[in-house]
Amino acid sequence: MTFLGWLTIFLFAVILTALALPLGHYLAAVYTGERTFMDRVVGVPERFLYRVLRVDPDRGQDWKAYARSVIIFSLAGWLFLYFVLRTQTLWDFTGLNPQHFHSAPWNVTFNTTSSFLTNTNWQYYGGETTMTYFSQMAGLAVQNFLSAGVGIVVAVALVRGIISRSGKSLGNFWHDIVRTILYVLLPLSIVYALILVFQGSIQNFSSYLTVHGITGLTQQIGMGPVASQEAIKLLGTNGGGFFNVNSAHPFENPTGFTNFLEMISVLIIPASLVFMYGRMTGNRRQGYAIYSAMMIMFLGAVIVAYIAEAHGSPAQHAAGLHTAGVGNLEGKEQRFGTAGSALFDVVTTVTSCGAVNSALESFTGIGGAVPFANLSASEVIFGGVGTGLYSILLYVLLAVFLGGLMVGRTPEYLGKKIEAREIKLVSLGILITPLAALFCTALATASKAGRASIDTAVAHGPQGFSETFYAYLSQANNNGSAFAGYTGFVQPNAGNLGSHGITFANLLGGFDMIFARYAPILFALAVAGSLAGKRISPAGLGTMRTDNPTFVVLLIGVIVLVGALTFFPALLLGPIVQGLTGHLY
């Protein structure tokens, strides 16, 4: 551990908060239809888009209509992406396939398509050995925008349901998604992508370079339109790398500065949405309370991960390495160091981002247990763009309910009575993701077809279980980071020739992602619809406050309790065992 390491973590929290406050203000303006400075820039294309889409942006939708639009839009996106990925060579006329890649097998494409639609970006393929530039930019990167947009608008709809004073309308899906793209995601991505190129990311359509090194060896170097995709990959908490090693690749993440910026960019929208929520409720303290709960859990995770990684691993010590002052650099880049890698690791797993700048599988037992724990908290510590807000709001309602039970009053949230129907929907919304994760892990561990994905060359003993569990937990939480030895796609010679997919892993993972994405969305929208029609009663003396430290503690307690009760037994079998022993397997 170093002073600068701790300073990085401290400054990260401060700068993130300082940037998220104004952006939250801006987001509130965007979603309540207030005028912003961007109106002048994108007002015309916005109105043009409504005309092309043939929608009336002011036509309100109740929760069922809103949900219908979400599902149909996602279905159309799924079919289109599957088509683009399966017909890679069909687009050769664009000149965007200089390496002559063929499409991946159908089962891998099924997994990849489901993965990008659900904002997961789980990758059973290696970007630079599988995907054409066309697939990357016109296929995958488009869903990086759209899946992020869908997450955000669902959160906005839930907020509208909570605060609405009359009527059943949650807003208009098409209106919201267009505004999300034009006012938020696209302008931020443009600025950000150019900063990345300025720092050393690449952006070209060249074929791969062949280098003749000074000792006479040749090296191939992958190229591509990287920066434009990298920007939205992080801003949209997508996480699917252009290259196989994701943000560890120097072309995706060239410097210590970009590493810091990338971490900020992952959390900036999820953090801003919380402040937006406070503003939209008319009581900013509601936002501050939720933000505090998130930040406390986030910092807890970072501290544990950094200490663990700075300590080093049993394998390092057994080999005789002296790790003091440096820590576990196995699977980490020199320019990021242990602190920059541990922090990135937590940033990417508390959100549904899943981009990595280091090999999670090579983290120490406890350092690796932190991402597990983050995923077990169901992506509510900031969480994905939108998904984080709507997920934690479900937990807020649960906490309000439990608080109400403790004091023996009908639970109320922001003046609205929380009744049996809401609590049933909330419970289902919260429990469905762990259910999917554990069910799939059990199926994959218990079956021979499932165990075929384990990397037997390096993953012995508990590591094999960790790999499997992490795979289905990550996919269920729409995270996409991996203990990357686990595979669903066999590419001999790291190439396209003779490759084949592992059908079991691809299908199970694909369904895992789809189910755990859309079921919670439907429950969140149903909760919104159920709350939207309710009368707001003025707060009385006995009303439990939800904007003070007591509630923050209660909220954290509920999140930790639900996560621990659900996942502790499974966690014991993998990362915790590894963290508690110096034994080598």
Add this chain to the structure above:
Amino acid sequence: MRSLQAIRRDLVTAAIGILVLTLLLGVVYPLFITGVSQVAFPGNANGQRVYVGGKLVGSKIIGQNFGDVVVNKKTGKVEMTAGNPVTAPDPRYFQTRPSGTTPADNAAGSSFANYGPNSIVTEQAIAANIATYIQLNGHYYPGGLTAAKVPVDAADTSASGIDPDISPANAAIQAYRIAAVRHLPLSEVHKLIDTYTHGRGLGFSGEPGVNVLQLNLALNRASGALR
């Protein structure tokens, strides 16, 4: 009937929406970024290519294998493993970090090594890296090298497999070898190391690193290409 109509209307909107937004986000946006980057930052956008005498010798920010192919003394043929030549470190050049790709430092097929923290395989891999490092540098290092003195970045595999940097401590140890093999004063090697050492991002983020490709090219300029 009404809901059926609504579904049909949504289907049409969704289909148009996917196409129009693909055009905007998947074609116009990346082309725009490419255009601006190629004009404003052409060097970076094309991968910071380094040429020596008109020949492309690498990318500034992509790590390379500064090794030589191993020739079997009996058969006179280059030794191969899984279709790739076996290499040994070239003592005249600073060596980059261990790589998990196949072949080492493959920048067209990056991959993690995925060595677990409690794995015997990991311990063996690290021990092998330590042995290689000591074999290469131990002879030149005053007082000799032990495992405990080997810098962590020289024994642990990098994440990308193409890490362009090594730690300053790692470079300082290799400097003794370089100075001896190349008959350069140690102080001059240190000066070159300093020139190609970058600091932390913003002064605090990440770790300092020594860019190995640039350093090796500078060495060639200082003491002749030796080849």
